[in-house]
Amino acid sequence: MDPAGFCKQSRVVIVAGKGGVGKTTVTAALALVAARTGLRTLVVEVEGKSGLAAAFGAPRLGYEEIVLSPGRGGGEADVRARTLTPDDALLEYLEDHGLRRVSKRLVQSGAIDVVSTAVPGIKDILILGKVKQLERAGVADLIVLDAPAAGHAVSFLMSPRGLLDAARVGPIRTQAQEVLDLLTDPARCQVVLVTLPEETPVNELVETAFALEDRVGLSLGPVVVNGLYATVDGLESDPDVAAEAAAATLRQGEAEALRDAAEFRRRRHALQQEQVGRLESALPLPQLRLPFLFTPDIGPAEVETLADVLAKEIEALQ
Numbered sequence: 001m002d003p004a005g006f007c008k009q010s011r012v013v014i015v016a017g018k019g020g021v022g023k024t025t026v027t028a029a030l031a032l033v034a035a036r037t038g039l040r041t042l043v044v045e046v047e048g049k050s051g052l053a054a055a056f057g058a059p060r061l062g063y064e065e066i067v068l069s070p071g072r073g074g075g076e077a078d079v080r081a082r083t084l085t086p087d088d089a090l091l092e093y094l095e096d097h098g099l100r101r102v103s104k105r106l107v108q109s110g111a112i113d114v115v116s117t118a119v120p121g122i123k124d125i126l127i128l129g130k131v132k133q134l135e136r137a138g139v140a141d142l143i144v145l146d147a148p149a150a151g152h153a154v155s156f157l158m159s160p161r162g163l164l165d166a167a168r169v170g171p172i173r174t175q176a177q178e179v180l181d182l183l184t185d186p187a188r189c190q191v192v193l194v195t196l197p198e199e200t201p202v203n204e205l206v207e208t209a210f211a212l213e214d215r216v217g218l219s220l221g222p223v224v225v226n227g228l229y230a231t232v233d234g235l236e237s238d239p240d241v242a243a244e245a246a247a248a249t250l251r252q253g254e255a256e257a258l259r260d261a262a263e264f265r266r267r268r269h270a271l272q273q274e275q276v277g278r279l280e281s282a283l284p285l286p287q288l289r290l291p292f293l294f295t296p297d298i299g300p301a302e303v304e305t306l307a308d309v310l311a312k313e314i315e316a317l318q
Helices: 003-007 022-036 087-098 099-111 111-118 124-137 150-166 171-183 199-216 239-245 253-284 300-315
Strands: 010-015 041-046 064-067 079-083 141-150 189-195 223-228 287-291
Touching: 003 022, 003 041, 003 300, 010 022, 010 150, 010 199, 022 041, 022 064, 022 079, 022 141, 022 189, 022 223, 041 099, 041 124, 064 300, 124 141, 124 150, 141 150, 150 171, 150 199, 189 199, 199 253, 223 253, 239 253, 253 287, 287 300
Parallel strands: 010 141, 010 189, 041 079, 041 141, 189 223, 223 287
Antiparallel strands: 064 079
16 A cells, blocks of 8 residues: 555544553654655644654654654655643633633633543543644644553543533533544544554553444554564574684673573564464454564654654555
């Protein structure tokens, strides 16, 4: 599949997954793939604690948009980003309706926390309502939402249905219905779930996928399997024999350390392949597979590398 066509399938892509699986990194790589095809891309961060800005070597995100990655010409567009918080979304909503003074007092007094306790899901609907507004306004060709971790993601995305049951009339119900219309329209929104090739993340991803389909009605895109170890040739070779063939000398203990390292790599690869196969059996969705990067930090170079691989994986989709 052409990456441009893939990125144009929905105007909003929600990237979700268990904490620690590389969800934010995948968000960054997907945004860069879209921008390379010429799509104006906006990344929206909702938790305010992700490493999204650092991955692009940019300053901390705020409510106002910043450019994370400028287009390099040849039709490539910018990647822009911003953070959304319930307080800021409420403040903007009330100001737009001529209630500037009231809005500041509400936020400063912490009234939104009181309301959120009385009406579960109101904070989530404020954020999703802002995403809906951005999508309707056409501020970008593609909005990539870096969603909360999987446990919160389900309640986050179920908030419109909950509020529809709680509010029979009024602006909250209208907002909830409009957000639900966005989430359940495949041409406007789809979810990309991210996992590691490990038992617990795979289990949680499968549960999340069925919950989002059955309880919310969301359209699911391909699953991203992140952190895969590549196959390495020569792991079966004996270090002493290989050293002799290369006319090299191993120091004391090196041969044993190399054997242990090779055994660990073989076992790790086998376990990962087992989990990839289990995921294929449990969830009939295409997979996009990204490599494990042997680096403690993800920066612009690593995002570029992952975007390259992700684009090739998308091209291989049927």
